[in-house]
Amino acid sequence: MTQFVLYEYWRSSASYRVRIALNLKQLPYLSMPIHLLKDGGEQHHAMYAELNANELVPTLVDNDFDGEKLVLNQSLTIIDYLDEHFPHPRLTPVSGRERYLVTALAQDIAIDLHPINNLRVIQKLSRDFDFDETSKAKWMQHWIELGFHALEKKLSDVHGKYCVGDSISLVDVCLVPQVYNAERFGVDLSPFPTIASICSTLREHPAFVAAEPERQPDAS
Amino acid sequence: MTQFVLYEYWRSSASYRVRIALNLKQLPYLSMPIHLLKDGGEQHHAMYAELNANELVPTLVDNDFDGEKLVLNQSLTIIDYLDEHFPHPRLTPVSGRERYLVTALAQDIAIDLHPINNLRVIQKLSRDFDFDETSKAKWMQHWIELGFHALEKKLSDVHGKYCVGDSISLVDVCLVPQVYNAERFGVDLSPFPTIASICSTLREHPAFVAAEPERQPDAS
Numbered sequence: 001m002t003q004f005v006l007y008e009y010w011r012s013s014a015s016y017r018v019r020i021a022l023n024l025k026q027l028p029y030l031s032m033p034i035h036l037l038k039d040g041g042e043q044h045h046a047m048y049a050e051l052n053a054n055e056l057v058p059t060l061v062d063n064d065f066d067g068e069k070l071v072l073n074q075s076l077t078i079i080d081y082l083d084e085h086f087p088h089p090r091l092t093p094v095s096g097r098e099r100y101l102v103t104a105l106a107q108d109i110a111i112d113l114h115p116i117n118n119l120r121v122i123q124k125l126s127r128d129f130d131f132d133e134t135s136k137a138k139w140m141q142h143w144i145e146l147g148f149h150a151l152e153k154k155l156s157d158v159h160g161k162y163c164v165g166d167s168i169s170l171v172d173v174c175l176v177p178q179v180y181n182a183e184r185f186g187v188d189l190s191p192f193p194t195i196a197s198i199c200s201t202l203r204e205h206p207a208f209v210a211a212e213p214e215r216q217p218d219a220s
Numbered sequence: 221m222t223q224f225v226l227y228e229y230w231r232s233s234a235s236y237r238v239r240i241a242l243n244l245k246q247l248p249y250l251s252m253p254i255h256l257l258k259d260g261g262e263q264h265h266a267m268y269a270e271l272n273a274n275e276l277v278p279t280l281v282d283n284d285f286d287g288e289k290l291v292l293n294q295s296l297t298i299i300d301y302l303d304e305h306f307p308h309p310r311l312t313p314v315s316g317r318e319r320y321l322v323t324a325l326a327q328d329i330a331i332d333l334h335p336i337n338n339l340r341v342i343q344k345l346s347r348d349f350d351f352d353e354t355s356k357a358k359w360m361q362h363w364i365e366l367g368f369h370a371l372e373k374k375l376s377d378v379h380g381k382y383c384v385g386d387s388i389s390l391v392d393v394c395l396v397p398q399v400y401n402a403e404r405f406g407v408d409l410s411p412f413p414t415i416a417s418i419c420s421t422l423r424e425h426p427a428f429v430a431a432e433p434e435r436q437p438d439a440s
Contacts, residue, residue: 053373054328070317074324074331081320097290100301104294108274111294115335124362129349142344153273 001063004029007051008058009036009043010216013114014075015058016177019216021079023207024168025086029060033218036119056120076110079170091170101158102169105151109174113147117181140185148182151175152192163198168205176202180213221283224249227271228278229256229263230436233334234295235278236397239436241299243427244388245306249280253438256339276340296330299390311390321378322389325371329394333367337401360405368402371395372412383418388425396422400433 004022006029008015022029034042034057042048043055051059052073060078062070072078083091092106093099115121117140125131125139158164163171179199182189189196202208213219224242226249228235242249254262254277262268263275271279272293280298282290292298303311312326313319335341337360345351345359378384383391399419402409409416422428433439 053370054332054367055370056332065317070320072320072324074327076327076331077320077324080323084315084319095304097285099304100290100292100297103300104292104297107294107296111296111331111335112274112276112338115331116338116341118332118336121336147274150273150275 002028002030003062003064005032005061005063006030006058007032007034007048007061008216009034010213010219012036012057012119013177013181014056014110016180016211016213017075017110017173018058018060018078019211020173020176020208021082021091023210024089024091024173025082027082027086031217033216035218076106076170079173089168091168091173093169098164102164102171105154105158105163106170106174108147108151108154109171109178113143114178114181116143137185140181141187144178144182144185144187145191147178148187148189148192148195152194155194155198159194159198161198161201168202172198172202175199176208222248222250223282223284225252225281225283226250226278227252227254227268227281228436229254230433230439232256232277232339233397233401234276234330236400236431236433237295237330237393238278238280238298239431240393240396240428241302241311243430244309244311244393245302247302247306251437253436255438296326296390299393309388311388311393313389318384322384322391325374325378325383326390326394328367328371328374329391329398333363333398334401336363357405360401361407364398364402364405364407365411367398368407368409368412368415372414375414375418379414379418381418381421388422392418392422395419396428 004027006018006022008018008031034048036043036057043057049055051071054073058075058078060072062072072081079091092102122136122139155163160166162168163175175195176199179195224247226238226242228238228251254268256263256277263277269275271291274293278295278298280292282292292301299311312322342351342356342359375383380386382388383395395415396419399415
């Protein structure tokens with residue numbers, strides 16, 4: 001039996017984060033695509049809702065957690081789990097000033113930026129306000145630009161080759177999927193040279209390359 | 221000098237979480253109110269933006285982190301920091317199955333439920349779509365009810381006196397501020413008996429009582 005099964009969607013940022021983390025740690029996994037749009041959204045079907053009543057992807061199943069099955073929801077929890085049990089490389093420092101710097105910057109992206117732009121928010125805005133493609137893009141751009149302005153400032157003090165110094169961290173794992181979304185919705189990245197440059201470097205790393213949405217088997 | 225200075229706003233859920241955690245750990249702190257509405261929002265003023273370029277509350281300053289100053293953004297990072305350095309009581313289990321259960325449930329609230337209802341999202345909806353008080357309440361209710369339906373299901377398998385078993389955890393710390401928001405925006409809690417009952421118990425605890433928004437010096 002495969003140890004790791006990842007329930008995910010190719011374009012989901014949170015799924016993309018977990019793919020990067022699994023690849024960085026060189027952990028093979030079986031991908032179980034959950035199509036967020038087909039048939040009213042497969043994340044709402046009973047099979048998946050049993051794994052996550054929140055009906056959001058990703059979910060990682062570890063079939064060998066001390067010989068038992070462990071179901072993990074929430075991308076940041078999944079990556080925390082992987083970090084504790086497969087610490088090479090460690091993505092969140094174990095302790096010290098750097099730990100809190102890394103988790104806070106990752107949360108700036110994963111909590112304050114991304115959820116407002118999630119598919120279900122866009123779907124609700126479309127239903128309630130007849131959002132067309134232009135309105136959608138404007139909504140996305142507004143929040144991404146606001147978040148990136150702050151992030152660009154914060155990174156200027158702490159970045160090296162990567163977001164925090166010269167080791168790949170959880171911040172980088174969250175950044176690349178967010179830049180992918182930014183480009184998808186036409187955000188001009190020129191005001192964010194640090195973000196753009198770190199992201200270019202990261203995108204050459206094989207773990208990031210293999211995690212790219214368009215390379216996933218369910219990409220369409 | 222006071223060791224802990226908390227930059228916060230009485231009605232901010234994320235600030236409320238940190239107050240509860242500080243109180244549970246019996247750590248005294250100096251409150252520095254940042255008024256999110258006055259003068260265009262004090263969180264945007266230079267004094268605060270230097271502490272958090274993201275211009276969101278809370279920020280905790282520890283003036284004695286091994287003799288140095290440590291500035292911490294993001295409520296979940298702040299609580300993680302407090303847990304590592306002041307572990308009595310521990311709010312997130314150090315390891316094991318329970319750790320990931322607690323962090324994932326807390327993130328269900330802090331990532332997937334709360335940010336969509338944040339003040340700045342409501343302010344943008346008001347500007348863009350002429351949101352009146354009824355539309356605001358409907359928007360809040362929609363996301364809170366969706367999140368609470370899932371949470372109620374998830375808690376049914378794991379709760380005891382509190383959200384996860386019989387010890388207060390990070391989930392409880394996130395739950396009470398979210399229920400406060402639910403009540404503020406007229407969410408009917410009767411479909412969520414587990415949430416309502418745990419919350420009633422928690423609200424009798426002195427650490428939760430002292431953290432209540434209306435008891436804060438900046439409440440108005």
